[in-house]
Amino acid sequence: xxxxxxxxxxxxxxxxxxxxxxxxxxxxxxxxxxxxxxxxxxxxxxxxxxxxxxxxxxxxxxxxxxxxxxxxxxxxxxxxxxxxxxxxxxxxxxxxxxxxxxxxxxxxxxxxxxxxxxxxxxxxxxxxxxxxxxxxxxxxxxxxxxxxxxxxxxxxxxxxxxxxxxxxxxxxxxxxxxxxxxxxxxxxxx
Amino acid sequence: xxxxxxxxxxxxxxxxxxxxxxxxxxxxxxxxxxxxxxxxxxxxxxxxxxxxxxxxxxxxxxxxxxxxxxxxxxxxxxxxxxxxxxxxxxxxxxxxxxxxxxxxxxxxxxxxxxxxxxxxxxxxxxxxxxxxxxxxxxxxxxxxxxxxxxxxxxxxxxxxxxxxxxxxxxxxxxxxxxxxxxxxxxxxxxxxxxxxxxxxxxxxxxxxxxxxxxxxxxxxxxxxxxxxxxxxxxxxxxxxxxxxxxxxxxxxxxxxxxxxxxxxxxxxxxxxxxxxxxxxx
Amino acid sequence: xxxxxxxxxxxxxxxxxxxxxxxxxxxxxxxxxxxxxxxxxxxxxxxxxxxxxxxxxxxxxxxxxxxxxxxxxxxxxxxxxxxxxxxxxxxxxxxxxxxxxxxxxxxxxxxxxxxxxxxxxxxxxxxxxxxxxxxxxxxxxxxxxxxxxxxxxxxxxxxxxxxxxxxxxxxxxxxxxxxxxxxxxxxxxxxxxxxxxxxxxxxxxxxxxxxxxxxxxxxxxxxxxxxxxxxxxxxxxxxxxxxxxxxxxxx
Numbered sequence: 001x002x003x004x005x006x007x008x009x010x011x012x013x014x015x016x017x018x019x020x021x022x023x024x025x026x027x028x029x030x031x032x033x034x035x036x037x038x039x040x041x042x043x044x045x046x047x048x049x050x051x052x053x054x055x056x057x058x059x060x061x062x063x064x065x066x067x068x069x070x071x072x073x074x075x076x077x078x079x080x081x082x083x084x085x086x087x088x089x090x091x092x093x094x095x096x097x098x099x100x101x102x103x104x105x106x107x108x109x110x111x112x113x114x115x116x117x118x119x120x121x122x123x124x125x126x127x128x129x130x131x132x133x134x135x136x137x138x139x140x141x142x143x144x145x146x147x148x149x150x151x152x153x154x155x156x157x158x159x160x161x162x163x164x165x166x167x168x169x170x171x172x173x174x175x176x177x178x179x180x181x182x183x184x185x186x187x188x189x190x
Numbered sequence: 191x192x193x194x195x196x197x198x199x200x201x202x203x204x205x206x207x208x209x210x211x212x213x214x215x216x217x218x219x220x221x222x223x224x225x226x227x228x229x230x231x232x233x234x235x236x237x238x239x240x241x242x243x244x245x246x247x248x249x250x251x252x253x254x255x256x257x258x259x260x261x262x263x264x265x266x267x268x269x270x271x272x273x274x275x276x277x278x279x280x281x282x283x284x285x286x287x288x289x290x291x292x293x294x295x296x297x298x299x300x301x302x303x304x305x306x307x308x309x310x311x312x313x314x315x316x317x318x319x320x321x322x323x324x325x326x327x328x329x330x331x332x333x334x335x336x337x338x339x340x341x342x343x344x345x346x347x348x349x350x351x352x353x354x355x356x357x358x359x360x361x362x363x364x365x366x367x368x369x370x371x372x373x374x375x376x377x378x379x380x381x382x383x384x385x386x387x388x389x390x391x392x393x394x395x396x397x398x399x400x401x402x403x404x405x406x407x408x409x410x411x412x413x414x415x416x417x418x419x420x421x422x423x424x425x426x427x428x429x430x431x432x433x434x435x436x437x438x439x440x441x442x443x444x445x446x447x448x449x450x451x452x453x454x455x456x457x458x459x460x461x462x463x464x465x466x467x468x469x470x471x
Numbered sequence: 472x473x474x475x476x477x478x479x480x481x482x483x484x485x486x487x488x489x490x491x492x493x494x495x496x497x498x499x500x501x502x503x504x505x506x507x508x509x510x511x512x513x514x515x516x517x518x519x520x521x522x523x524x525x526x527x528x529x530x531x532x533x534x535x536x537x538x539x540x541x542x543x544x545x546x547x548x549x550x551x552x553x554x555x556x557x558x559x560x561x562x563x564x565x566x567x568x569x570x571x572x573x574x575x576x577x578x579x580x581x582x583x584x585x586x587x588x589x590x591x592x593x594x595x596x597x598x599x600x601x602x603x604x605x606x607x608x609x610x611x612x613x614x615x616x617x618x619x620x621x622x623x624x625x626x627x628x629x630x631x632x633x634x635x636x637x638x639x640x641x642x643x644x645x646x647x648x649x650x651x652x653x654x655x656x657x658x659x660x661x662x663x664x665x666x667x668x669x670x671x672x673x674x675x676x677x678x679x680x681x682x683x684x685x686x687x688x689x690x691x692x693x694x695x696x697x698x699x700x701x702x703x704x705x706x707x708x709x710x711x712x713x714x715x716x717x718x719x720x721x722x
Contacts, residue, residue: 014202018446025445027397029404029417030438033424037431124312131401135424146405149320157320164313356566363528364631365553366583374579375568 023070028128032063032135060136064128068121072114079110112182119175126164196458203454209447214271217263226254228261228414237430246436249419250426255436258414262437265326265415266403267444270395273333274388280338282380285345286372289353299342306339315398324407326415329399337391341384348383352376382459390452393445400441416441472635472667473504473527478536480522496522498691499536506634509661509668511678511699513713514688520671523688524639527669528558540635554584554631561640563620567612573623574608580631597626601656618649625653629660637669642677654680675713687713 039045039059047056083089083106092102130142137143141160148156197203216223225243232252238244246255288296306314318332352358352375361371400417402408409415416437423433480497496519504510514520525531526538529545540548540556549556557580560566567576577594598605601622612620621641628636638657642650658681660666672678678685679699687695687710694707705711 017450021446021449022442025393025397025442025449027401027404027417027420027438027441027445029401030420030434030441033420033427033434034438037427037434041428041431122310124310126310126313130316131405134405145316145320146407149316149324149407152323154321157317161313161317161320165309168310168313355568356560356562357568359528359530359560360558360566360628361579361583362530363549363556363558364580364583365549365556366580370583374583378570379568 020070020074023066024074026066028063028067029131029135031066032060032132035059035063036135056136060132060138063135064125064132067128068125071121072117075114075117076107076110079113080106083109112179115175115179115182119172122168122171126167197454200454200458202450203458206447206451206454209443210451213263213267213444213447216260217267220257220260220264224254224257224260226257228253228257229412247432249422249433250430255419255433258419259416259436259440261414262416262419262440265409265413266396266400266417266441269326269330270392270399273330273337273395273399274392276330276334277337277341278384278388280334281341281345282377282384284338284342286349286376286380288342289346289349290368290372290376296346300346303339303343306336307343311336311340315402319402319407324410326399326403326409326413329402329408333395333398337395341387344387345380345384348380349376352379386452386456386459389448389455393448393452396441396445396448472506472508472541473669474539475500475502475523475527476537476539477501478523478526478533478538480519480526480531480534496691497526497533500688500691500693502686502693502696504667504669507665507667508684509670509682511670511672511682511685512688513672513675513678513685515673518688519691520673520688521639524558524637524669524671528556528637554580555633556635556637557628557631557633558637558639559621559624559628559641561644563617563624563644564612566624567620569612571612572608573610573612573615576612576623577627577630580627584631593630597630600629600660601626602652618645618652621645621649622653622656625656629664629666632664633666635667635669637671639671640673643672643674650677657681 036059040047046059089102089106092105126142129140130146132138133140133142134146141163145157145160147153148160225245230253232248234252235244235248236250236252238248238252240247244254244256246259248254249258284299288299314336315329315332318335319328322328322331355375358371358375361375399408400415400420403415403417404421406421409418411418419437420434423430423437426433478497478500479495481493481495483493500519500523502510512520512523522531526533527545529549532546538545540552543551571579574594577597578590581590581593594608595605598607603619603622603626607615607619607623612623615623621644624641642653645653654677657668661668661681668682670678670682675685679702682699685697685699685702686693687697687705687707689707689709695705695710697705697710702714705714
């Protein structure tokens, strides 16, 4: 976890912020292209496109998740900084708990809001698949939708939108249930 | 004012504002600055290397990459700002109406927003573009349609919060009319709340427009656009990979500039956050 | 001048998703305030003082009952008599738009009601009345102390020469020394401008110092109305207890 380093200079701070933030704002269509060029064209490790076997899943998966990896790292880090100043941490220290145990407590408590954020980023992920499927030429529904738009095939577009809406609702429901399990306070009527 | 003084002392903010202003100026004066015509193909000079004549080389049709980048600003960045502006305008108008007058009009506006918000905005954009057909105007319309509900709700909740402040109660007791209260008290406060979100969001709108153009759903060839240029670069990746660099970097820089600016604005506008940073430093 | 007739106010509190309970804050409040009178309203926190003040100021409607000002309903009256009713709130930090300078704050009611001739001299006069130095004119609220801010609020509220002012615990957030200073100021203003005050507080001393009449509000009802000079005649349990805690009787 990248915690706040105390006493660092402004320039280092900006640089570190840049490093943390670039993966979030790299347009994923660009990241995908750079990955294909690097790992498929240059080093020929992974296939450029199509879907055959595990090896062709790796690049698209990394492309799609890159943004979220750094988003959540940032989110959890912010939460951990906040949690560090809570009273329960002070109390745990006073009781003489091991630093490792305390860190585990802080970490679990920091996960809560990322779980909610996960529910919110599902639609973004869905939109992301449209682009990634197009770059890696996957025969997925995202690509189907784009082809349908070009062909003015309205029923397919409608079906896609409906499916996504249903998926969105189900995902949110799952996240709600899961956060209720993780945080007992949420399950109770107030 | 204090606000500007604090913003000026924030180096990151100053850099970001300069980057954005320079990019916008370059875009607006592209016809004067650009060395070549961005659309006219010159097959005999295709894939030219970097030279004085072509500072960033040429693409597969022999068009100057730099000129296309510069003209691309007009489409991508300027349109993103137009989108944001229109969204903010609609959001502020409806949000202030709902939050100030409350009652049935508030209910109507908010329930309508609820319906729109229960639907993921990314899918909504795709649906609207899908129904209207691929074109740049439709992308802009879709972006506005997908975003205004969210802004209306944010602005309304901000308005409701300020309506509870005693200085607005005082003006009401005194018998000031609605337009005075909205102009003098509500708008300045609400706008400064919302400007942070809008700045952060502008980056996403740029990504959205160029992403859809990359798919071919936005800008239609031969209009220069950054996402579009990446799409063209995709087809010739194996032979000329360097073509992917310029447009991708351009998008990255402008999006990061907007985001850093948003973060800095939040620091400047929120005294509590400032303290936290001071302590952490 | 002001007449409150059998005012009820209840709020809904949402229990769970489908049930909602209503909670009565005011249960039949009746009293009147005469022209030029200074009336104190006293009650513990939660007794409905602030709700009552919001009703009187026309910011909220009573659930039932009526409030009249010079024979008209309060809403109609405040529309036809702009700037004649004013208020000073307890919390001076939110009483002031932090984007305005002191000058703008005091000028706001005047310019909003388009009485803007001789604005600067008027503002200087007002500052003088509340005993603030003119050097503060260009300052922002966060550069002022609490007592100064509350005096700015006071200057703002008397700027339109209102005939009726509500002080909603306007002094309880201030230091005792500042309180007494402002009390003196209010007494002078009352004599100079012939204003009608409604003074809301939770401690008796400030009220007895300034008011002619005291109303005791307890659990949403007026339990007792007394002239300040006849406080010892209190009959209700609440008023007796309150008085006993402040002034030792029968000693």
